Amino acid sequence: MELNFHPLGDQSVLIELGTTISEETNQQVRTISALLDEQQPDWIIEYIPAFTSVTVLYDPIYITKHQSPLNRDQLPYDWVCEKIQTLLSKTTESVNHQPRTIDIPVCYGHTYGPDLTNVAEQNGLTEEEVIETHMSGDYLVYMIGFAPGFPYIGGMDEKISTPRRSEPRLSIPAGSVGIAGGQTGVYPIETPGGWQLIGRTPLTLFDPSKETPSLLQSGDHIRFTRITEEEYGRLKEADK
Amino acid sequence: MIHVLKSGLLTSIQDLGRYGYQKHGVIASGAMDSESHRIANLLVGNHPNSPTMEITLMGPVLEFQEDTCLAICGGNLSPMIDGERVSTWKPVYIRKGSELRFGKPKEGFRSYLAVAGGFDVPEVMNSASTYMRAGIGGFKGRALQKGDCLSVRSKTKDSKLLLEKIKPKDKNITFQEAGWFVPPEFSNYEDKKSSIRVMAGREFDWFDEKSQKNFFQHSFQIDSKSDRMGYRLTGCPLSFKEEQSLLSEAVTFGTIQVPSEGNPIVLLADRQTTGGYPKIAQVASVDLPRLAQLRPGESLSFTQISHNEAQRLYLQRENEIKQLQLGIASKFR
Numbered sequence: 086m087e088l089n090f091h092p093l094g095d096q097s098v099l100i101e102l103g104t105t106i107s108e109e110t111n112q113q114v115r116t117i118s119a120l121l122d123e124q125q126p127d128w129i130i131e132y133i134p135a136f137t138s139v140t141v142l143y144d145p146i147y148i149t150k151h152q153s154p155l156n157r158d159q160l161p162y163d164w165v166c167e168k169i170q171t172l173l174s175k176t177t178e179s180v181n182h183q184p185r186t187i188d189i190p191v192c193y194g195h196t197y198g199p200d201l202t203n204v205a206e207q208n209g210l211t212e213e214e215v216i217e218t219h220m221s222g223d224y225l226v227y228m229i230g231f232a233p234g235f236p237y238i239g240g241m242d243e244k245i246s247t248p249r250r251s252e253p254r255l256s257i258p259a260g261s262v263g264i265a266g267g268q269t270g271v272y273p274i275e276t277p278g279g280w281q282l283i284g285r286t287p288l289t290l291f292d293p294s295k296e297t298p299s300l301l302q303s304g305d306h307i308r309f310t311r312i313t314e315e316e317y318g319r320l321k322e323a324d325k
Numbered sequence: 326m327i328h329v330l331k332s333g334l335l336t337s338i339q340d341l342g343r344y345g346y347q348k349h350g351v352i353a354s355g356a357m358d359s360e361s362h363r364i365a366n367l368l369v370g371n372h373p374n375s376p377t378m379e380i381t382l383m384g385p386v387l388e389f390q391e392d393t394c395l396a397i398c399g400g401n402l403s404p405m406i407d408g409e410r411v412s413t414w415k416p417v418y419i420r421k422g423s424e425l426r427f428g429k430p431k432e433g434f435r436s437y438l439a440v441a442g443g444f445d446v447p448e449v450m451n452s453a454s455t456y457m458r459a460g461i462g463g464f465k466g467r468a469l470q471k472g473d474c475l476s477v478r479s480k481t482k483d484s485k486l487l488l489e490k491i492k493p494k495d496k497n498i499t500f501q502e503a504g505w506f507v508p509p510e511f512s513n514y515e516d517k518k519s520s521i522r523v524m525a526g527r528e529f530d531w532f533d534e535k536s537q538k539n540f541f542q543h544s545f546q547i548d549s550k551s552d553r554m555g556y557r558l559t560g561c562p563l564s565f566k567e568e569q570s571l572l573s574e575a576v577t578f579g580t581i582q583v584p585s586e587g588n589p590i591v592l593l594a595d596r597q598t599t600g601g602y603p604k605i606a607q608v609a610s611v612d613l614p615r616l617a618q619l620r621p622g623e624s625l626s627f628t629q630i631s632h633n634e635a636q637r638l639y640l641q642r643e644n645e646i647k648q649l650q651l652g653i654a655s656k657f658r
Binding site for chain 2: 091092093094096099105106118130131133134135138140145149161162228229230231233273276291293297299
Protein backbone atom coordinates (compact mmCIF):
# COMPACT_ATOMS: atom_id res chain seq x y z
CA MET A 86 0.00 0.00 0.00
CA GLU A 87 1.43 3.36 -0.92
CA LEU A 88 1.15 5.89 1.87
CA ASN A 89 1.49 9.63 1.45
CA PHE A 90 1.59 11.71 4.62
CA HIS A 91 0.44 15.33 4.82
CA PRO A 92 0.20 17.47 7.95
CA LEU A 93 -3.23 18.83 8.88
CA GLY A 94 -2.22 21.47 11.37
CA ASP A 95 0.25 20.66 14.14
CA GLN A 96 -1.73 17.85 15.77
CA SER A 97 -2.92 15.61 12.96
CA VAL A 98 -1.66 13.82 9.88
CA LEU A 99 -3.60 12.93 6.76
CA ILE A 100 -2.72 9.61 5.13
CA GLU A 101 -3.57 9.90 1.45
CA LEU A 102 -4.48 6.67 -0.33
CA GLY A 103 -5.64 7.87 -3.72
CA THR A 104 -7.21 10.75 -5.57
CA THR A 105 -10.43 9.26 -6.94
CA ILE A 106 -13.40 7.50 -5.38
CA SER A 107 -13.14 3.75 -5.91
CA GLU A 108 -14.04 0.54 -4.11
CA GLU A 109 -10.35 -0.34 -4.00
CA THR A 110 -9.40 2.89 -2.23
CA ASN A 111 -12.32 2.47 0.13
CA GLN A 112 -10.96 -0.99 0.94
CA GLN A 113 -7.59 0.57 1.84
CA VAL A 114 -9.30 3.18 4.01
CA ARG A 115 -11.05 0.36 5.84
CA THR A 116 -7.86 -1.69 6.21
CA ILE A 117 -6.09 1.23 7.86
CA SER A 118 -9.11 2.00 10.06
CA ALA A 119 -9.26 -1.65 11.17
CA LEU A 120 -5.53 -1.69 11.96
CA LEU A 121 -5.82 1.47 14.02
CA ASP A 122 -8.82 0.01 15.88
CA GLU A 123 -6.85 -3.14 16.55
CA GLN A 124 -3.62 -1.50 17.72
CA GLN A 125 -5.07 1.59 19.44
CA PRO A 126 -1.73 3.25 20.27
CA ASP A 127 -1.95 5.57 23.30
CA TRP A 128 -0.74 8.61 21.38
CA ILE A 129 -3.64 8.49 18.90
CA ILE A 130 -6.68 10.50 19.97
CA GLU A 131 -8.85 9.30 17.12
CA TYR A 132 -8.96 8.98 13.35
CA ILE A 133 -11.31 10.26 10.65
CA PRO A 134 -11.75 8.11 7.53
CA ALA A 135 -12.89 9.79 4.30
CA PHE A 136 -13.21 8.93 0.57
CA THR A 137 -9.49 8.61 -0.16
CA SER A 138 -7.79 9.33 3.15
CA VAL A 139 -7.55 8.56 6.84
CA THR A 140 -6.61 11.43 9.14
CA VAL A 141 -5.01 10.59 12.47
CA LEU A 142 -5.32 13.04 15.37
CA TYR A 143 -2.48 12.62 17.84
CA ASP A 144 -1.40 14.08 21.16
CA PRO A 145 1.97 15.88 20.76
CA ILE A 146 2.37 16.28 24.53
CA TYR A 147 1.93 12.57 25.19
CA ILE A 148 4.48 11.87 22.47
CA THR A 149 7.15 14.25 23.80
CA LYS A 150 6.70 12.73 27.26
CA HIS A 151 6.90 9.13 26.14
CA GLN A 152 9.16 8.91 23.12
CA SER A 153 12.60 7.41 23.75
CA PRO A 154 15.40 9.84 24.78
CA LEU A 155 17.30 9.17 21.56
CA ASN A 156 14.63 10.99 19.62
CA ARG A 157 14.31 14.02 21.85
CA ASP A 158 15.09 16.47 19.05
CA GLN A 159 12.58 14.94 16.73
CA LEU A 160 9.31 16.83 16.40
CA PRO A 161 6.04 14.96 17.03
CA TYR A 162 4.93 14.94 13.38
CA ASP A 163 8.01 13.12 12.08
CA TRP A 164 7.81 10.65 14.93
CA VAL A 165 4.12 10.00 14.17
CA CYS A 166 4.75 9.42 10.44
CA GLU A 167 7.46 6.88 11.24
CA LYS A 168 5.27 5.12 13.79
CA ILE A 169 2.30 4.94 11.45
CA GLN A 170 4.51 3.61 8.67
CA THR A 171 5.73 0.79 10.94
CA LEU A 172 2.29 0.14 12.33
CA LEU A 173 0.73 -0.21 8.91
CA SER A 174 3.54 -2.23 7.37
CA LYS A 175 2.67 -5.08 9.75
CA THR A 176 -0.13 -6.15 7.45
CA THR A 177 -0.56 -5.34 3.84
CA GLU A 178 -3.47 -7.71 3.41
CA SER A 179 -6.95 -6.35 3.21
CA VAL A 180 -9.23 -6.55 6.18
CA ASN A 181 -10.48 -10.06 6.84
CA HIS A 182 -13.83 -8.85 8.03
CA GLN A 183 -16.52 -9.65 5.51
CA PRO A 184 -18.14 -6.43 4.42
CA ARG A 185 -21.56 -6.10 6.02
CA THR A 186 -24.72 -5.75 4.02
CA ILE A 187 -27.37 -3.74 5.79
CA ASP A 188 -31.01 -3.74 4.79
CA ILE A 189 -32.71 -0.39 5.02
CA PRO A 190 -36.49 -0.78 4.89
CA VAL A 191 -38.12 2.22 3.21
CA CYS A 192 -41.73 3.28 2.97
CA TYR A 193 -41.71 4.98 -0.45
CA GLY A 194 -43.93 7.81 -1.58
CA HIS A 195 -46.96 9.58 -0.08
CA THR A 196 -46.34 11.58 3.09
CA TYR A 197 -42.97 9.94 3.63
CA GLY A 198 -41.69 10.68 0.14
CA PRO A 199 -43.33 13.91 -1.01
CA ASP A 200 -40.90 14.35 -3.94
CA LEU A 201 -41.34 10.88 -5.46
CA THR A 202 -43.75 12.21 -8.11
CA ASN A 203 -41.33 14.98 -8.95
CA VAL A 204 -38.38 12.58 -9.33
CA ALA A 205 -40.49 10.37 -11.61
CA GLU A 206 -41.65 13.29 -13.76
CA GLN A 207 -38.19 14.83 -14.13
CA ASN A 208 -36.78 11.52 -15.34
CA GLY A 209 -39.74 10.48 -17.53
CA LEU A 210 -40.44 7.41 -15.37
CA THR A 211 -43.39 6.15 -13.39
CA GLU A 212 -43.21 6.29 -9.59
CA GLU A 213 -43.08 2.50 -9.57
CA GLU A 214 -40.04 2.55 -11.90
CA VAL A 215 -38.25 5.04 -9.62
CA ILE A 216 -38.83 2.79 -6.61
CA GLU A 217 -37.71 -0.33 -8.52
CA THR A 218 -34.56 1.42 -9.72
CA HIS A 219 -33.76 2.78 -6.28
CA MET A 220 -34.17 -0.69 -4.72
CA SER A 221 -32.10 -2.48 -7.34
CA GLY A 222 -28.93 -0.44 -6.83
CA ASP A 223 -25.71 -1.91 -5.45
CA TYR A 224 -24.76 0.63 -2.80
CA LEU A 225 -21.55 1.18 -0.88
CA VAL A 226 -21.02 3.52 2.07
CA TYR A 227 -17.83 5.45 1.30
CA MET A 228 -17.70 7.55 4.42
CA ILE A 229 -19.67 9.03 7.31
CA GLY A 230 -19.61 12.80 7.62
CA PHE A 231 -21.56 16.04 7.22
CA ALA A 232 -23.85 15.12 10.16
CA PRO A 233 -23.81 12.43 12.87
CA GLY A 234 -24.21 9.06 11.15
CA PHE A 235 -24.76 10.58 7.69
CA PRO A 236 -23.55 8.13 4.99
CA TYR A 237 -22.02 9.19 1.69
CA ILE A 238 -23.39 6.42 -0.52
CA GLY A 239 -22.19 5.52 -3.99
CA GLY A 240 -23.85 3.34 -6.60
CA MET A 241 -27.15 4.95 -7.54
CA ASP A 242 -28.44 4.43 -11.08
CA GLU A 243 -28.22 7.69 -13.04
CA LYS A 244 -31.69 7.06 -14.43
CA ILE A 245 -33.17 8.49 -11.24
CA SER A 246 -30.67 11.28 -10.56
CA THR A 247 -32.47 14.56 -9.83
CA PRO A 248 -31.12 18.00 -8.91
CA ARG A 249 -31.70 19.34 -5.40
CA ARG A 250 -34.89 21.26 -4.73
CA SER A 251 -34.53 24.93 -5.64
CA GLU A 252 -35.93 25.81 -2.22
CA PRO A 253 -34.48 23.72 0.58
CA ARG A 254 -36.87 22.53 3.29
CA LEU A 255 -36.35 24.10 6.70
CA SER A 256 -36.69 20.74 8.36
CA ILE A 257 -36.36 17.20 7.08
CA PRO A 258 -37.45 14.44 9.46
CA ALA A 259 -34.91 11.85 10.64
CA GLY A 260 -34.96 8.71 8.51
CA SER A 261 -35.81 10.54 5.28
CA VAL A 262 -34.41 8.88 2.15
CA GLY A 263 -33.59 11.30 -0.61
CA ILE A 264 -31.82 11.99 -3.87
CA ALA A 265 -29.48 14.91 -4.59
CA GLY A 266 -27.98 14.86 -8.05
CA GLY A 267 -26.48 11.43 -8.63
CA GLN A 268 -26.39 10.58 -4.94
CA THR A 269 -28.82 8.93 -2.60
CA GLY A 270 -28.73 9.31 1.17
CA VAL A 271 -30.54 8.86 4.45
CA TYR A 272 -30.89 11.65 7.02
CA PRO A 273 -29.96 10.35 10.50
CA ILE A 274 -31.16 13.43 12.38
CA GLU A 275 -33.65 16.18 11.68
CA THR A 276 -31.92 18.90 9.64
CA PRO A 277 -32.72 21.48 7.00
CA GLY A 278 -31.90 20.32 3.46
CA GLY A 279 -32.59 20.43 -0.24
CA TRP A 280 -32.76 16.74 -1.09
CA GLN A 281 -35.65 15.27 -3.09
CA LEU A 282 -37.40 13.03 -0.57
CA ILE A 283 -38.66 9.73 -1.95
CA GLY A 284 -39.33 7.79 1.25
CA ARG A 285 -38.51 7.23 4.90
CA THR A 286 -36.97 4.45 6.97
CA PRO A 287 -38.12 3.59 10.50
CA LEU A 288 -34.54 2.64 11.45
CA THR A 289 -32.54 4.82 13.85
CA LEU A 290 -29.33 5.68 12.03
CA PHE A 291 -27.78 7.60 14.89
CA ASP A 292 -28.15 6.85 18.59
CA PRO A 293 -25.78 8.75 20.92
CA SER A 294 -26.46 6.31 23.78
CA LYS A 295 -24.97 3.37 21.84
CA GLU A 296 -21.29 2.50 21.94
CA THR A 297 -21.24 2.63 18.15
CA PRO A 298 -23.66 5.51 17.66
CA SER A 299 -23.75 5.31 13.87
CA LEU A 300 -25.68 2.37 12.36
CA LEU A 301 -23.70 2.58 9.12
CA GLN A 302 -19.95 2.52 8.65
CA SER A 303 -17.54 3.07 5.83
CA GLY A 304 -17.42 -0.09 3.70
CA ASP A 305 -20.97 -1.24 4.43
CA HIS A 306 -23.12 -2.39 1.53
CA ILE A 307 -26.69 -1.21 1.59
CA ARG A 308 -29.87 -2.74 0.25
CA PHE A 309 -33.04 -0.68 0.22
CA THR A 310 -36.17 -2.79 0.71
CA ARG A 311 -39.76 -1.73 0.42
CA ILE A 312 -42.27 -1.67 3.26
CA THR A 313 -45.86 -0.54 3.64
CA GLU A 314 -47.03 2.30 5.84
CA GLU A 315 -48.34 -0.25 8.31
CA GLU A 316 -44.99 -2.05 8.49
CA TYR A 317 -43.28 1.31 8.89
CA GLY A 318 -45.39 2.01 11.95
CA ARG A 319 -44.70 -1.41 13.43
CA LEU A 320 -40.93 -1.26 12.84
CA LYS A 321 -40.78 2.28 14.20
CA GLU A 322 -42.46 1.08 17.38
CA ALA A 323 -40.09 -1.92 17.65
CA ASP A 324 -36.99 0.26 17.13
CA LYS A 325 -37.78 2.47 20.13
CA MET B 326 -27.03 24.68 42.85
CA ILE B 327 -26.64 27.62 40.51
CA HIS B 328 -29.79 29.25 39.28
CA VAL B 329 -29.89 30.96 35.85
CA LEU B 330 -31.86 34.21 36.25
CA LYS B 331 -30.94 35.47 32.77
CA SER B 332 -29.32 33.46 29.98
CA GLY B 333 -27.12 36.05 28.27
CA LEU B 334 -26.39 36.03 24.52
CA LEU B 335 -25.09 32.46 24.18
CA THR B 336 -24.15 30.57 27.32
CA SER B 337 -23.35 26.87 27.13
CA ILE B 338 -21.57 24.13 29.06
CA GLN B 339 -18.32 22.98 27.42
CA ASP B 340 -15.26 20.90 28.18
CA LEU B 341 -12.21 20.14 26.02
CA GLY B 342 -14.34 18.43 23.38
CA ARG B 343 -15.87 15.17 22.30
CA TYR B 344 -13.15 13.02 20.76
CA GLY B 345 -13.37 9.46 19.46
CA TYR B 346 -16.65 9.83 17.59
CA GLN B 347 -15.70 11.98 14.62
CA LYS B 348 -15.58 8.84 12.49
CA HIS B 349 -19.33 8.59 13.14
CA GLY B 350 -19.81 12.16 11.96
CA VAL B 351 -20.08 13.53 15.52
CA ILE B 352 -18.40 16.92 15.73
CA ALA B 353 -15.81 17.64 18.44
CA SER B 354 -17.39 20.80 19.96
CA GLY B 355 -15.73 21.94 23.22
CA ALA B 356 -14.52 25.28 24.54
CA MET B 357 -13.63 27.79 21.81
CA ASP B 358 -10.78 29.19 23.92
CA SER B 359 -9.53 25.96 25.47
CA GLU B 360 -6.65 27.71 27.24
CA SER B 361 -8.92 30.02 29.26
CA HIS B 362 -11.22 27.07 29.96
CA ARG B 363 -8.31 25.05 31.35
CA ILE B 364 -6.87 27.86 33.42
CA ALA B 365 -10.28 28.69 34.94
CA ASN B 366 -10.53 25.05 36.02
CA LEU B 367 -7.00 24.97 37.42
CA LEU B 368 -7.70 28.10 39.49
CA VAL B 369 -10.48 26.37 41.42
CA GLY B 370 -8.67 23.03 41.78
CA ASN B 371 -10.60 21.20 39.04
CA HIS B 372 -9.32 18.83 36.39
CA PRO B 373 -8.54 20.87 33.22
CA ASN B 374 -11.31 19.03 31.35
CA SER B 375 -14.08 19.74 33.91
CA PRO B 376 -17.21 21.32 32.43
CA THR B 377 -17.17 25.13 32.50
CA MET B 378 -19.69 27.70 31.35
CA GLU B 379 -18.77 29.39 28.08
CA ILE B 380 -20.14 32.92 28.13
CA THR B 381 -20.40 34.96 24.94
CA LEU B 382 -20.14 38.77 24.91
CA MET B 383 -23.28 39.51 26.96
CA GLY B 384 -23.14 37.38 30.06
CA PRO B 385 -25.86 35.68 32.10
CA VAL B 386 -27.17 36.50 35.59
CA LEU B 387 -26.52 33.63 38.00
CA GLU B 388 -27.61 33.10 41.58
CA PHE B 389 -25.37 30.88 43.70
CA GLN B 390 -27.34 28.77 46.13
CA GLU B 391 -24.31 27.52 48.04
CA ASP B 392 -20.95 28.82 49.23
CA THR B 393 -18.33 27.95 46.64
CA CYS B 394 -15.26 29.06 44.76
CA LEU B 395 -15.28 30.28 41.17
CA ALA B 396 -12.86 31.63 38.57
CA ILE B 397 -13.54 33.58 35.39
CA CYS B 398 -10.91 33.53 32.61
CA GLY B 399 -10.77 34.60 28.99
CA GLY B 400 -12.38 37.80 27.79
CA ASN B 401 -13.24 40.46 30.35
CA LEU B 402 -17.01 40.85 30.17
CA SER B 403 -17.15 42.98 33.38
CA PRO B 404 -18.25 40.40 35.94
CA MET B 405 -19.83 41.72 39.15
CA ILE B 406 -20.95 40.03 42.33
CA ASP B 407 -23.84 41.76 44.08
CA GLY B 408 -23.07 44.92 42.12
CA GLU B 409 -19.36 45.02 42.91
CA ARG B 410 -16.63 44.46 40.31
CA VAL B 411 -14.84 41.13 40.58
CA SER B 412 -11.44 40.24 39.11
CA THR B 413 -10.92 37.77 36.30
CA TRP B 414 -8.02 35.24 36.27
CA LYS B 415 -8.29 34.77 40.06
CA PRO B 416 -10.05 32.33 42.39
CA VAL B 417 -13.00 34.00 44.12
CA TYR B 418 -14.96 32.82 47.15
CA ILE B 419 -18.67 33.48 46.74
CA ARG B 420 -21.35 33.26 49.44
CA LYS B 421 -24.66 31.49 49.15
CA GLY B 422 -27.37 33.83 47.88
CA SER B 423 -24.97 36.07 45.94
CA GLU B 424 -25.61 37.09 42.38
CA LEU B 425 -23.03 37.03 39.58
CA ARG B 426 -23.81 39.19 36.59
CA PHE B 427 -21.89 40.67 33.68
CA GLY B 428 -21.78 44.25 32.48
CA LYS B 429 -20.35 45.92 29.42
CA PRO B 430 -17.89 43.72 27.50
CA LYS B 431 -14.42 45.21 28.00
CA GLU B 432 -12.09 42.96 26.02
CA GLY B 433 -12.30 39.64 24.25
CA PHE B 434 -15.43 37.77 23.23
CA ARG B 435 -15.80 34.76 25.54
CA SER B 436 -15.43 34.18 29.25
CA TYR B 437 -15.10 30.83 30.98
CA LEU B 438 -16.69 30.39 34.38
CA ALA B 439 -15.40 27.47 36.41
CA VAL B 440 -16.87 26.52 39.78
CA ALA B 441 -15.16 24.22 42.30
CA GLY B 442 -16.09 20.66 41.31
CA GLY B 443 -17.29 21.63 37.84
CA PHE B 444 -20.83 21.83 36.47
CA ASP B 445 -22.65 18.55 36.84
CA VAL B 446 -24.06 17.57 33.47
CA PRO B 447 -24.17 14.01 32.09
CA GLU B 448 -21.32 12.88 29.85
CA VAL B 449 -22.56 11.95 26.40
CA MET B 450 -20.03 10.04 24.30
CA ASN B 451 -17.36 10.82 26.92
CA SER B 452 -17.90 14.57 26.93
CA ALA B 453 -19.93 17.25 28.68
CA SER B 454 -19.69 19.61 25.69
CA THR B 455 -22.89 20.97 24.20
CA TYR B 456 -23.48 20.10 20.55
CA MET B 457 -26.43 22.39 20.05
CA ARG B 458 -27.42 21.50 16.50
CA ALA B 459 -27.88 17.83 17.37
CA GLY B 460 -29.18 18.51 20.88
CA ILE B 461 -26.42 16.41 22.43
CA GLY B 462 -24.45 16.89 25.66
CA GLY B 463 -24.12 19.87 27.99
CA PHE B 464 -27.24 20.98 29.82
CA LYS B 465 -30.12 19.23 28.01
CA GLY B 466 -28.27 19.53 24.70
CA ARG B 467 -28.86 23.26 24.44
CA ALA B 468 -27.71 26.74 25.44
CA LEU B 469 -28.69 27.79 28.95
CA GLN B 470 -32.06 29.46 29.47
CA LYS B 471 -33.67 31.53 32.18
CA GLY B 472 -34.91 29.24 34.95
CA ASP B 473 -32.29 26.49 34.49
CA CYS B 474 -30.80 25.06 37.66
CA LEU B 475 -27.27 23.66 37.46
CA SER B 476 -25.81 21.30 40.02
CA VAL B 477 -22.14 21.02 40.76
CA ARG B 478 -19.98 17.88 40.95
CA SER B 479 -18.24 16.91 44.19
CA LYS B 480 -15.12 18.94 44.90
CA THR B 481 -11.57 17.67 44.50
CA LYS B 482 -9.15 17.71 47.43
CA ASP B 483 -7.50 20.83 45.96
CA SER B 484 -10.86 22.61 45.67
CA LYS B 485 -11.63 21.91 49.31
CA LEU B 486 -8.21 23.17 50.43
CA LEU B 487 -8.64 26.33 48.37
CA LEU B 488 -12.11 26.98 49.74
CA GLU B 489 -10.82 26.79 53.30
CA LYS B 490 -7.92 29.08 52.44
CA ILE B 491 -9.84 31.97 50.91
CA LYS B 492 -13.06 31.79 52.92
CA PRO B 493 -13.66 35.24 54.47
CA LYS B 494 -13.92 35.26 58.27
CA ASP B 495 -16.50 38.02 58.28
CA LYS B 496 -19.92 36.49 57.47
CA ASN B 497 -21.16 39.77 56.00
CA ILE B 498 -18.64 39.71 53.17
CA THR B 499 -20.39 38.25 50.12
CA PHE B 500 -17.27 37.44 48.13
CA GLN B 501 -13.51 37.45 48.50
CA GLU B 502 -10.73 37.22 45.93
CA ALA B 503 -7.55 35.22 46.44
CA GLY B 504 -4.41 37.31 46.97
CA TRP B 505 -2.72 35.84 43.89
CA PHE B 506 -3.51 35.71 40.19
CA VAL B 507 -2.42 34.33 36.82
CA PRO B 508 0.63 36.15 35.37
CA PRO B 509 -0.13 38.66 32.61
CA GLU B 510 1.46 36.62 29.80
CA PHE B 511 -1.69 34.49 29.96
CA SER B 512 -4.22 37.21 30.60
CA ASN B 513 -2.93 40.33 28.85
CA TYR B 514 -5.23 41.17 26.00
CA GLU B 515 -3.09 43.88 24.43
CA ASP B 516 -0.60 41.18 23.39
CA LYS B 517 -3.43 39.17 22.00
CA LYS B 518 -4.28 41.57 19.17
CA SER B 519 -1.34 40.69 16.93
CA SER B 520 -1.53 38.76 13.69
CA ILE B 521 -2.69 35.13 13.71
CA ARG B 522 0.03 32.64 12.78
CA VAL B 523 -0.85 30.04 10.15
CA MET B 524 0.76 27.29 8.08
CA ALA B 525 0.06 26.90 4.37
CA GLY B 526 -2.86 24.54 3.72
CA ARG B 527 -2.83 21.46 1.53
CA GLU B 528 -4.35 23.32 -1.44
CA PHE B 529 -2.42 26.59 -1.03
CA ASP B 530 -1.02 26.15 -4.57
CA TRP B 531 -4.51 26.03 -6.04
CA PHE B 532 -4.88 29.78 -5.44
CA ASP B 533 -3.59 32.29 -7.97
CA GLU B 534 -0.45 34.23 -7.15
CA LYS B 535 -2.29 37.42 -6.27
CA SER B 536 -4.56 35.61 -3.83
CA GLN B 537 -1.60 33.83 -2.23
CA LYS B 538 -0.03 37.24 -1.60
CA ASN B 539 -3.24 38.98 -0.56
CA PHE B 540 -4.01 36.35 2.00
CA PHE B 541 -1.01 37.47 4.04
CA GLN B 542 -0.93 41.16 3.12
CA HIS B 543 -4.56 42.13 3.51
CA SER B 544 -6.66 42.13 6.62
CA PHE B 545 -10.03 40.39 6.84
CA GLN B 546 -13.20 41.26 8.75
CA ILE B 547 -15.05 38.68 10.80
CA ASP B 548 -18.57 38.62 9.40
CA SER B 549 -21.61 38.88 11.67
CA LYS B 550 -22.86 35.51 10.35
CA SER B 551 -19.96 33.82 12.16
CA ASP B 552 -20.67 31.34 14.94
CA ARG B 553 -19.07 28.51 16.93
CA MET B 554 -18.82 26.52 13.71
CA GLY B 555 -16.73 29.04 11.84
CA TYR B 556 -15.59 32.63 11.31
CA ARG B 557 -16.59 33.88 7.88
CA LEU B 558 -14.00 36.36 6.62
CA THR B 559 -14.78 39.18 4.23
CA GLY B 560 -12.83 42.06 2.70
CA CYS B 561 -10.54 40.29 0.30
CA PRO B 562 -12.09 37.50 -1.81
CA LEU B 563 -9.56 34.95 -3.06
CA SER B 564 -9.53 33.23 -6.43
CA PHE B 565 -8.24 29.98 -7.84
CA LYS B 566 -5.84 29.32 -10.73
CA GLU B 567 -8.43 26.97 -12.21
CA GLU B 568 -11.63 25.25 -11.19
CA GLN B 569 -10.76 22.02 -9.39
CA SER B 570 -12.93 19.86 -7.24
CA LEU B 571 -11.87 18.26 -4.01
CA LEU B 572 -13.12 15.11 -2.34
CA SER B 573 -14.25 15.59 1.26
CA GLU B 574 -11.56 14.86 3.81
CA ALA B 575 -10.97 15.58 7.49
CA VAL B 576 -10.77 19.17 8.69
CA THR B 577 -9.82 20.40 12.14
CA PHE B 578 -9.99 23.38 14.52
CA GLY B 579 -8.36 26.26 12.66
CA THR B 580 -8.61 24.90 9.12
CA ILE B 581 -9.16 27.83 6.73
CA GLN B 582 -11.20 26.71 3.74
CA VAL B 583 -12.32 28.75 0.76
CA PRO B 584 -15.60 28.10 -1.09
CA SER B 585 -15.81 29.11 -4.76
CA GLU B 586 -17.13 32.62 -4.03
CA GLY B 587 -13.73 33.32 -2.46
CA ASN B 588 -14.44 34.39 1.14
CA PRO B 589 -12.43 32.24 3.56
CA ILE B 590 -14.02 30.43 6.50
CA VAL B 591 -11.96 29.59 9.59
CA LEU B 592 -13.36 26.39 11.08
CA LEU B 593 -13.80 26.45 14.86
CA ALA B 594 -14.97 24.21 17.71
CA ASP B 595 -18.32 23.21 16.16
CA ARG B 596 -16.84 22.45 12.71
CA GLN B 597 -18.09 19.48 10.74
CA THR B 598 -15.79 16.46 10.79
CA THR B 599 -14.98 16.61 7.08
CA GLY B 600 -14.96 19.33 4.43
CA GLY B 601 -14.76 19.54 0.67
CA TYR B 602 -13.50 23.09 0.09
CA PRO B 603 -9.86 23.85 -0.73
CA LYS B 604 -7.79 24.70 2.34
CA ILE B 605 -5.58 27.77 1.96
CA ALA B 606 -4.13 27.63 5.47
CA GLN B 607 -4.29 26.20 8.95
CA VAL B 608 -4.11 28.27 12.14
CA ALA B 609 -1.27 27.17 14.44
CA SER B 610 -2.73 25.56 17.59
CA VAL B 611 -0.89 28.05 19.78
CA ASP B 612 -2.97 30.92 18.32
CA LEU B 613 -6.42 29.27 18.44
CA PRO B 614 -7.32 30.64 21.90
CA ARG B 615 -6.44 34.17 20.72
CA LEU B 616 -8.48 33.72 17.55
CA ALA B 617 -11.51 32.58 19.55
CA GLN B 618 -11.46 35.86 21.49
CA LEU B 619 -11.93 38.01 18.36
CA ARG B 620 -15.43 39.39 17.90
CA PRO B 621 -17.51 39.47 14.73
CA GLY B 622 -16.91 42.92 13.22
CA GLU B 623 -13.24 42.93 14.25
CA SER B 624 -10.49 42.48 11.70
CA LEU B 625 -7.54 40.13 11.62
CA SER B 626 -4.55 39.30 9.48
CA PHE B 627 -2.39 36.24 9.00
CA THR B 628 1.35 35.59 9.20
CA GLN B 629 2.92 32.49 7.74
CA ILE B 630 5.07 30.19 9.84
CA SER B 631 6.45 26.74 9.06
CA HIS B 632 4.89 23.49 10.22
CA ASN B 633 7.94 22.84 12.43
CA GLU B 634 7.68 26.29 13.98
CA ALA B 635 3.99 25.67 14.75
CA GLN B 636 4.88 22.41 16.47
CA ARG B 637 7.61 24.04 18.54
CA LEU B 638 5.38 26.96 19.55
CA TYR B 639 2.67 24.56 20.66
CA LEU B 640 5.06 22.48 22.78
CA GLN B 641 6.54 25.64 24.29
CA ARG B 642 3.09 27.01 25.21
CA GLU B 643 2.04 23.71 26.75
CA ASN B 644 5.21 23.80 28.80
CA GLU B 645 4.31 27.29 30.06
CA ILE B 646 0.84 26.06 31.00
CA LYS B 647 2.40 23.12 32.83
CA GLN B 648 4.54 25.57 34.84
CA LEU B 649 1.46 27.65 35.58
CA GLN B 650 -0.37 24.52 36.71
CA LEU B 651 2.44 23.68 39.14
CA GLY B 652 2.46 27.26 40.40
CA ILE B 653 -1.28 27.22 41.03
CA ALA B 654 -1.13 23.82 42.74
CA SER B 655 1.49 25.18 45.15
CA LYS B 656 -1.00 27.84 46.30
CA PHE B 657 -3.44 25.23 47.54
CA ARG B 658 -1.00 23.61 49.98
